Amino acid sequence: MSALTWIALASLAAWAWLLLGQGLFWRTDIRLPPRGAPADGAWPTxxxxxxxxxxxxxxxxxxxxxxxxxxxxxxxxxxxxxxxxxxxxxxxxxxxxxxxxxxxxxxxxxxxxxxxxxxxxxxxxxxxxxxxxxxxxxxxxxxxxxxxxxxxxxxxxxxxxxxxxxxxxxxxxxxxxxxxxxxxxxxxxxxxxxxxxxxxxxxxxxxxxxxxxxxxxxxxxxxxxxxxxxxxxxxxxxxxxxxxxxxxxxxxxxxxxxxxxxxxxxxxxxxxxxxxxxxxxxxxxxxxxxHPRELWRMVSRSAYAQLRHSPTLLVVTVVGLAVIYLAPPVAVGAGVWQGERVTWLAGGLAWAVMAGTFLPMLRYYRQSLWWAPLLPLMAALYLLMTVDSAIQHYRGRGAAWKGRTYARPEAAP
CATH class of the missing domain: 3.90.550.10 (Spore Coat Polysaccharide Biosynthesis Protein SpsA; Chain A)
Incomplete structure (x- = not known):
């Protein structure tokens, strides 16, 4: 099997784990728990x-x-x-x-x-x-x-x-x-x-x-x-x-x-x-x-901080996003083009599971379900935002918000 086939199979295995082993993160039924008025009738300040x-x-x-x-x-x-x-x-x-x-x-x-x-x-x-x-x-x-x-x-x-x-x-x-x-x-x-x-x-x-x-x-x-x-x-x-x-x-x-x-x-x-x-x-x-620039800034200002400003974690994140989110559509296209059935089948299954886990969030936001297959594109944008966040950090403009730029925590007074 080709390297792309192995990557597609790895992506499919990752999505099988994410579907069942990551706390059912994709479900949107976590709302305020059952509640009632204070038993003693005293409302706190x-x-x-x-x-x-x-x-x-x-x-x-x-x-x-x-x-x-x-x-x-x-x-x-x-x-x-x-x-x-x-x-x-x-x-x-x-x-x-x-x-x-x-x-x-x-x-x-x-x-x-x-x-x-x-x-x-x-x-x-x-x-x-x-x-x-x-x-x-x-x-x-x-x-x-x-x-x-x-x-x-x-x-x-x-x-x-x-x-x-x-x-x-x-x-x-x-x-x-x-x-x-x-x-x-x-x-x-x-x-x-x-x-x-x-x-x-x-x-x-x-x-x-x-x-x-x-x-x-x-x-x-x-x-x-x-x-x-x-x-x-x-x-x-x-x-x-x-x-x-x-x-x-x-x-x-x-x-x-x-x-x-x-x-x-x-x-x-x-x-x-x-x-x-x-x-x-x-x-x-x-x-x-x-404007897309505002959304980009919203994400990129803290993305590298989420990775603890670690170049190693940045590389791992970029590779992980590429394998999990970007490889499935690439595998489908390349597998169909080259006639490699296992490649496009593994990529297609991974892409289908990925899109399926995104459907509940689209319903929550009352959006068309046709957005679900575009999740790889969205992941690519977030990958670029994360890389840009690291670049801005090393240029001294990381974590900038409303006219302020914050230092890396260990560098702060």
């Missing part, structure tokens, strides 16, 4: 922390949804304007003034960014500090400025956290898919994320896999304190995954143990913090990506 930098364009579509939350308990929204130049703070105050009877809004600035911090986490730090001083919240809702919530979103998140005794509840907001480029890149982005961090593994108590979606994270305050958040992750570009990892690693506190949760895992190990991650039904991103 919640601080909603919204870091914002030059977000005046999207705030009218997102901030009112937070101010109009139908939450029975006490909640305050803290919008932290991180050095915006487009009138973000003024826009937020005008929106609050027009939202009579909504949640209180506090607008503040964190001051100049200190070395060793990313801008978002610097703003989150200031928001959490204000919330602790003014509110003493039991929970923190960390949500981005471009995320719109249905009126019952906060109530449902709190109910899920209380009923399942969770330290962190995160929903991956449904991103916008209107332009051709959004349809080509966005569903694949969520698909690849779920492949890296299968939600079932994240949600399994005691499992090592930890992840969160930064656009919508409900965090128990005492869990944040035990994990040293956000100081412990202050240099993280991929802050949501880093947050989940330190919360899981920090274990359970007195509040959780008092609720009846075990403080010790099987084998005598300290029980890790309990996480839940799933797809959102009533939480949406309103940020438009009208």
């Amino acid at each position: 919640v601080a909603v922390v919204v870091p914002a930098r030059d977000e005046a364009q999207v705030l009218p579509m997102s901030l009112p949804s937070l101010l109009e939350q139908d939450y029975p308990g006490r909640a305050v929204v803290f919008l932290i304007d991180d050095g915006s130049t487009d009138g973000t703070a003024k826009t937020a105050r005008v929106l609050a003034a027009n939202c009579e009877g909504g949640l209180p809004l506090v607008v503040a600035s964190p001051g100049a960014l200190e070395p060793g911090w990313t801008g978002k986490l610097w703003a989150v730090r200031h928001g959490i500090t204000l919330a602790r001083a003014q509110l003493a919240p039991e929970y923190l809702l960390l949500t981005d400025a471009d995320i719109a919530h249905e009126p019952d979103s906060l109530r449902e998140l709190v109910c899920a956290a209380r009923s399942r005794d969770l330290d962190l509840v995160s929903q991956m907001a449904r991103l916008r898919v209107e332009t051709v480029w959004e349809r080509l890149i966005v569903p694949a982005f969520v698909y690849f994320f779920a492949q890296l961090y299968p939600f079932r593994w994240v949600n399994r108590p005691g499992a090592r896999t930890a992840a969160a979606a930064g656009g919508c994270v409900l965090l128990r305050t005492d869990a944040a304190e035990r994990a040293g958040v956000p100081e412990s992750i202050r240099q993280s570009v991929i802050d949501d995954v880093a947050l989940a990892r330190v919360v899981k690693r920090a274990g359970r506190g007195p509040a959780a143990r008092g609720a009846g949760a075990s403080a010790v895992a099987p084998g005598g190990r300290p029980a890790g913090g309990r996480l839940w991650l799933g797809l959102a039904e009533r939480v949406d991103s309103v940020r438009p990506y009208t």
Whole structure:
């Protein structure tokens, strides 16, 4: 058999494993767990922390949804304007003034960014500090400025956290898919994320896999304190995954143990913090990506950081993507052309399994199922974005976002 035939067979074996052995990552049925109102009728106090930098364009579509939350308990929204130049703070105050009877809004600035911090986490730090001083919240809702919530979103998140005794509840907001480029890149982005961090593994108590979606994270305050958040992750570009990892690693506190949760895992190990991650039904991103350059930058700014800035991992990733995603269509074309039945058959089966695993995500995003066979093209784009991320890193322009370029963590002060 030719080398291409062996590669096609390797790809088929990889897809057989991914289909059954990677936490059923391709399924989209992980939604907020069964939930109900607090048994004692006491709703916890919640601080909603919204870091914002030059977000005046999207705030009218997102901030009112937070101010109009139908939450029975006490909640305050803290919008932290991180050095915006487009009138973000003024826009937020005008929106609050027009939202009579909504949640209180506090607008503040964190001051100049200190070395060793990313801008978002610097703003989150200031928001959490204000919330602790003014509110003493039991929970923190960390949500981005471009995320719109249905009126019952906060109530449902709190109910899920209380009923399942969770330290962190995160929903991956449904991103916008209107332009051709959004349809080509966005569903694949969520698909690849779920492949890296299968939600079932994240949600399994005691499992090592930890992840969160930064656009919508409900965090128990005492869990944040035990994990040293956000100081412990202050240099993280991929802050949501880093947050989940330190919360899981920090274990359970007195509040959780008092609720009846075990403080010790099987084998005598300290029980890790309990996480839940799933797809959102009533939480949406309103940020438009009208140009492919914006989507490219969204992915490439953190892709090499995901690989821990390792040239070895970069090479392994490029080869892996090529074998798993690009080889099947090449094998089909070359096998048919050269009359090598095993080659095109193995490539075709691998391509069919690949496309089949993508169908649930397309349904979730209400997209045509005819996009599924184009997953190799989408993977090729992500491969190029990853390589570009590494190139920009070594040019000193890696992890650039909204006018800031962040240093590699070990190089930061």
